[in-house]
């Protein structure tokens with residue numbers, strides 16, 4: 597299902613940028629998030645975020661991107 601994806605511009609305690617859908621309760625406030633795009637799934641969203649930023653430290657949110665949550 598297509599959703600809008602965002603990543604937290606701050607890193608979590610494991611050094612990762614958490615990726616969220618636009619409807620997640622844990623979506624960071626506007627100043628702490630960057631828009632990734634309208635994507636079919638979290639895997640595609642993280643791939644896009646990596647390509648757009650050149651970084652590799654992204655992790656899916658436990659709640660909204662559980663299939664992409666590593667820990």
Ligand SMILES: [Zn+2]
Nearest residue numbers: 616620657660
């Ligand atoms: Zn989330």
